[in-house]
Amino acid sequence: MGSLPMAVAVVLLVLLLTKPGFSQSNYGDDNTGAFIGLFCGRDGVTSLPNFINIRNSTFNELRIQLLNNGVSFARAQASSAGDSVNAAAQCRRYLTVDQCVRCFDVGVSQITNCTFGKGGFISFENCFIRYESFADFYIDPYVTDDANRTPNVIxxxxxxxxxxxxxxxxxxxxxxxxxxxxxxxxxxxxxxxxxxxxxxxxxxxxxxxxxxxxxxxxxxxxxxxxxxxxxxxxxxxxxxxxxxxxxxxxxxxxxxxxxxxxxxxxxxxxxxxxxxAAVAAGVVFIILLLSAGLLYRAWKKSKKTDQDFEGALHYNFHDLQLATNNFSEENILGRGGFGEVYKAVFDDNNVVAVKKLHVQHAGAKGEFENEVKLISNIHHRNLLRLLGWSSEGSDYLILVLEYMPNGSLDQFLWGAKRGTLNWNQRYEIIFGIARGLAHLHDELDIKILHRDIKSSNILLSDDFKPKIADFGLARFQPEDQTHISTKFAGTLGYTAPEYINRGVLSEKVDTYSFGIVILEIISGKRSTEVEDDGQSMDYLLQKTWKLYEKKMHIKIIDETLKLNPQEQEHATKIIEIALVCTQSPASIRPTMSEVVLMLQEDQLLEKRQLTRPTFINNQDRRIYRGP
CATH class of the missing domain: 3.30.430.20 (Gnk2 domain, C-X8-C-X2-C motif)
Structure with missing residues (x-):
């Protein structure tokens, strides 16, 4: 890192020693971009050493999140002895993880010179850091809340x-x-x-x-x-x-x-x-083909290097053995069709999840290739981050993923933690899943179809933010095709009828699955659970539709939830969105980008006419329209 030009250093010194304000210059650093401004607050703190200590603690937490979680936005809070710090940092999403962290480090090295007040702010073209003693900006940085800070235009x-x-x-x-x-x-x-x-x-x-x-x-x-x-x-x-x-x-x-x-x-x-754009799509497609070819040749040679998968680190197999206590039973987080997932703790107390796929299973190599190829360069707050891979063991292929301390969503719906999620948490989980799917479908250069959206594939962070996991079955959808014709792969009870019956795969298959997951989140019941009401035996979707026709779908809401009238009304609206997502034919289902807007704006839902879903008998895969 080069030293600051003298002019910039003088400007910064004046700012730090006199009054808050912004300065403009250029650091000339490839990771930060142009320097935009530095602001130091003036209000005194209760204890300067204590305040600096908790401020640095939040900075450390921000760095850990940016580095280990691969996110572009991080927040942290700390308080002690009457002082509190609310801190946030954000990088531009075109940066790699390493570039983001380097920009953050440069910012921290400068903003820590703010030693006279309860707040500070530094911004570059590529990242910013902010900390305050109040939490308003931390929750929602509405621009008019900071009347003394005018926008910077350069x-x-x-x-x-x-x-x-x-x-x-x-x-x-x-x-x-x-x-x-x-x-x-x-x-x-x-x-x-x-x-x-x-x-x-x-x-x-x-x-x-x-x-x-x-x-x-x-x-x-x-x-x-x-x-x-x-x-x-x-x-x-x-x-x-x-x-x-x-x-x-x-x-x-x-x-x-x-x-x-x-x-x-x-x-x-x-x-x-x-x-x-046709050129961009062609470039991406060629890159993907080349990546697949590299992967195949790497397996053939049984040799791998860090350059095989851009965006994912290569992990030493021995290190993973140590971190998982030799893949011990007590470290198992879950089991899947091709292997197990373990909790791994490294010497620096970094915690990750290790997915060990058994090579002897015919589908394991395909799942390994899919996850690495699809998500190694995808960064989104609602998609599980792939950190790296390993294949040094002759019997295993290994994926290293970010660790989700609260496990999978299904455990909170009908597992050991049933009834512990309140309505606001459930809504935020629904909204987060929708945003993650919208990113896969509409915000990348090529559409990615997950194919296996279900409650057990939704993992929860320590603050119950959802992340979509398990991309082993995911597929690309070419831009010039409305769907893909392929053999069924997924989970009965969540999969759309046109895909089970005819192998027609499109983004609307994920929309259907999402609708089913909404019903599970709101009802606390499995989609395949049959409830005998004395007159008929219906699966969750069919029961919901019958109640909706009678304007009684409020009865679907989980009995463990104690909702006030406003929350009840909100929940019934979300149930209706679930029914919109599960309609047939697939063409009348909304895109996930539309669903995101529906979850925010009721009027978009009111414009839609709901039609009866196609019901599926999950025991024998029979599909029927229902009475």
Whole structure:
């Protein structure tokens, strides 16, 4: 890391010793991007040594989350002896994990110079860190809450060769970024736009803080659009506020395979159609084919290196043996069709989950290849992070995954922990699963179908945030195909009828499964559980539909939940969304991006006419329309 230029050091020193404010300069570091601003609070603390101690504790926790969980946004809290610290950090999602952590480290090295107040803030183009003694920003950093902090707008110093044309293109492009960013599941987009007359490409990204509400994200992005207009005559422009960040440039700052398809989020476009540039899709497809070829050759040679799977680390088999106590029974977290999952604790107290697949099972190699190929480079707060792999043992293939301390969702619905989830937690789990699926279906360069969404494949973090796991059966869906014809693979009770009966696989199969999981979360009952009411024996979906027809679907709600009238009304609306997701034919089911919006805006649901689902007899796979 190079030393700070003298001018920047002087500016920082003045800031630290006088009053809060922002400075602008450029660190020139590839991991941080341009330096945007540093702010140090003025209010005194109860005990400076104690405050610094708990502040550093939160910084350490943030770093652990960014490094080990592979996330781009992290939060941590600590309190002691009358002082408290609420801290957050965010990286741009085009960074690798290592680049994110390096940017964070640079930020920490500078923000720790703030020693006179209860808050601090440092921002670069590629990351920011903030800490405060109050928790308001921690919950939802609504931009107007910080009246003394004006947004930062930095324009480039090079004028466009054709200012009028460039201005028009960037204006329309930013308008699209403004509208799309709040509608994505992770409040982030990155896209490109051609300037045909100049044969130039404009790169642009928009990102809101992940803890912000959709409404406040939209407010912040609208502010970015209004203020960045002053930069449109220049080839570069950056907007930063406490709630969001926007950057555009005529030179690349992210890879072409890291773009987001934003067309489905724009007004006037059907969210059912994903339009992906043919060149980008072709490049991605070729990369995937090459990756698959490398994987096959690696297995043939029984030799692997760290470069086989970009984005996933190679773990030493002996280290994994030690961390799992030689794969002991007491370390088993769960069992699957091809092997077991173990808890592993390394010398530095880093805890991970180790999925050991038995090679003698015919499907194990396919599951191993799928998980590594599909999710090694996917980072989303609602998708389980693949950390690495190992295949040194002759009998095993091993996946190293992030550890989820609360285990799987099914244990909280009908297992040993039944009845411990309140309504707000259940709703947030439903919403998180929807966002994860929307990311797989609509926010990547190629659509990924999970094929096995079920409650046991939803894992919960220590604060009950859901993460979709087990991508062993996942498939790509080519952009020019509405579905894939393939043999059935999945779990009865969760799988859509058109897939079981005819092998028709599309994103709507995941939508159907998600609808079933909603019903399980709300009812606390298994989808395949038969309930005899004295007149008929119905599975969960069929029972729910019959009650809905009688306007009595409130009876589906788990009896362990003690809901107030407002919560009851909310729960019945979510039940109706589940029924929308399980309709047949598949074409009338919503996309997962639409479901995310439904979960936030009731009026979108009210416009839909519910039709009877196709019911499945899960014992013999018979499919019928019901009475």
């Amino acid at each position: 324009c480039g110093n090079q004028s466009a060769s054709q200012p009028v044309v460039f201005n028009q293109v960037v204006d329309g492009f930013l308008s699209n970024i403004r509208d799309a960013t709040p509608k994505t599941s992770n409040f982030y987009v990155a896209s490109t736009r051609q300037i045909t007359s100049e044969n130039e490409t404009v790169y642009m990204t928009g990102q809101c803080v992940e803890s912000i509400s959709q409404t406040n994200c939209q407010t912040c992005m609208s502010s970015a659009y209004d203020l960045l207009k002053n930069c449109f005559q220049y080839t570069k422009g950056t907007f930063f506020n406490v709630g969001c960040f926007v950057r555009y440039s005529d030179t690349p700052f992210f890879n072409v395979n890291q773009t987001t398809d934003i067309t489905s989020f724009l007004k006037g476009h059907s969210s059912k159609v994903a339009i992906i």
